[in-house]
Amino acid sequence: MLGWTIHDVGPNILVESAVVGFAAANCYVVGCRETMEGVVIDPGTMGTDDTSEIANEIRRLGLRIKYILNTHGHPDHISGNDYLKVAVGGEVLIHQLDALKLTDPVRNASTMFGMNMYVSPPDDLLKDGDTVSFGNLSLAVAHTPGHSSGGVVFVGDGFVFTGDTLFSGSIGRSDLPDSSDEGTVAYDVLLRSIREKLLTLPDETVVLSGHGPATTIGDERARNPFLR
Ligand SMILES: [Zn+2]
Ligand SMILES: [Zn+2]
Numbered sequence: 001m002l003g004w005t006i007h008d009v010g011p012n013i014l015v016e017s018a019v020v021g022f023a024a025a026n027c028y029v030v031g032c033r034e035t036m037e038g039v040v041i042d043p044g045t046m047g048t049d050d051t052s053e054i055a056n057e058i059r060r061l062g063l064r065i066k067y068i069l070n071t072h073g074h075p076d077h078i079s080g081n082d083y084l085k086v087a088v089g090g091e092v093l094i095h096q097l098d099a100l101k102l103t104d105p106v107r108n109a110s111t112m113f114g115m116n117m118y119v120s121p122p123d124d125l126l127k128d129g130d131t132v133s134f135g136n137l138s139l140a141v142a143h144t145p146g147h148s149s150g151g152v153v154f155v156g157d158g159f160v161f162t163g164d165t166l167f168s169g170s171i172g173r174s175d176l177p178d179s180s181d182e183g184t185v186a187y188d189v190l191l192r193s194i195r196e197k198l199l200t201l202p203d204e205t206v207v208l209s210g211h212g213p214a215t216t217i218g219d220e221r222a223r224n225p226f227l228r
Helices: 050-061 081-088 096-103 186-198 217-223
Strands: 005-007 013-020 025-032 037-041 064-069 091-095 124-126 131-134 137-143 152-155 159-163 206-209
Touching: 013 050, 025 050, 025 206, 037 050, 037 131, 050 081, 064 081, 064 131, 091 096, 096 124, 137 186
Parallel strands: 037 064, 064 091, 091 124, 159 206
Antiparallel strands: 005 013, 013 025, 025 037, 131 137, 137 152, 152 159
């Protein structure tokens, strides 16, 4: 059984996460309490039964799912897209530079890890500066390449979903085949993304990352060894 962690980030928003799949990714279920419209972020269940448990939790909460959002196209963040779309609905959205990773196990690096994982193409594409709205809530899309060329973070009011860009005490790996498409060192691209798109947020901003525990921008600014 998945254990769900409740994140209290505001009065009108419900946020729950569970650690899913054998890559231990955080899948987030997010909902507007006033309308009960919601989204799922990164259902990276890797072919496990965790997908049906996510669907059950969404039904238990009574959410209508508008979107399935992928912070980037790696298998531990996308693999439950198709199952959830059938089970609870929702349009799949991903950044335009990571769209091809959904359908191509070489591009999404799953073959590199001895798997052959792919899902359906997205319903729509995201780019930097877009807004994803559901119920009375909205998330701003910020493009953060360096871990994956089409990686994004979703910025809300006082919180941010950082995918594999920033973790508590760490940052994403930048040595994957398509960490950046800028022809420069992906590690530098990742640090620039973090500096420009995340460290510009207020210290009290809650960081809900793709793996590991929640943290805040202020804690990472002060203590993350990669950001010194
Ligand atoms: Zn990743
Ligand atoms: Zn990951």
